[in-house]
Amino acid sequence: MNKPLFLRIVHRLSTEVEYFQPSEDATGRSSLSPLQKCTAAIRQLAYGGGADTVDEYVRLGETTARKCLHHFTAGIIYLFxxxxxxxxxxxxxERLLQIGEERGFPGMVGSIDCMHWEWKNCPTAWKGMYSRGTSKPTIVLEAVASSDLWIWHAFFGAPGTMNDLNILDRSPVFDEIINGNAPEVNFYVNGREYHLAYYLADGIYPKWATFIQSIRLPQGPKNCLFAKHQEDVRKDVERAFGVLQARFAVVRNPSNLWDKYKIGNIMRACIILHNMIVEDERDSYTQHNASEFQQGEDVDPTFVVKRTTNLGNTIGRRAEVRDRQGHQQLKEDLIENIWAKFGHLPSNYND
Structure with a gap:
């Protein structure tokens, strides 16, 4: 994280969150500075150590450092x-669709997958629910990531015994589409028009119109080329998980906390900070108004992407999302599109 970004976070917390505001005790002695508290919290997230590992660097006790961490994660979620x-x-x-078009997948807005976070201090009564076989208890994160590693969707908290399909049934990833609140996208693949954006996924996900998997045993040059490109592009979400764990060792190491709510706050705060770093590294930061991102906001009709108003009732929209015939047609068109776009390139070409 660059220093200006960290100082911006410290400034927002010190002005809008009471815990980080400077104060004095009854004797007139100044409290810990906002910089001390934020540094203690960010070091715990970045290095994954215990709360007592920052005592010499920022002169905080173990209990105070742990308190700083929980207030910091709650403040990050609240402000950002x-x-x-x-x-x-x-x-x-619009930007995601353009990137997908350039990579040979018109209408693709990201890749979806799940990651497990080990829960070391899982309560004994819950271990059976969070442990798969003889493995240790884990909590699952379902995420959607784009090529720049921005995480657009995060659903955290499912027990580790669930697989990707069980988590998908509980996930709100398609709630906006089913409820009729999602933007509608229009794109063409192989000369055919489509109206539902899709994610690239691995083989466990169902054959819905909103998922495109690779071909398990590709036969022929077209299928082989499609499988290669699908598997290459789908690695975006795997890369996002790797970068998230590299930046914040707290989500790579087993969690020592007991409270699942606090664990969830840490994961969400790390994802928010990860996205802030991604945006900062683009070197094209634009200040947004937080009200623009509230659910249910109206969209300017001049945009290419518009609100869905004609997909019918909830049952019809759910059936459209799970349309297997539409999935197969889209996949066949994508195979032809990939071949037309990259079929003339040498076999060792890597985009």
């Missing part, structure tokens, strides 16, 4: 959650 843990805006979708 609407902006950095949002669904894609029309501008975002």
């Amino acid at each position: 959650g609407d902006e950095y843990l949002r669904r894609p805006t029309p501008e975002d979708l």
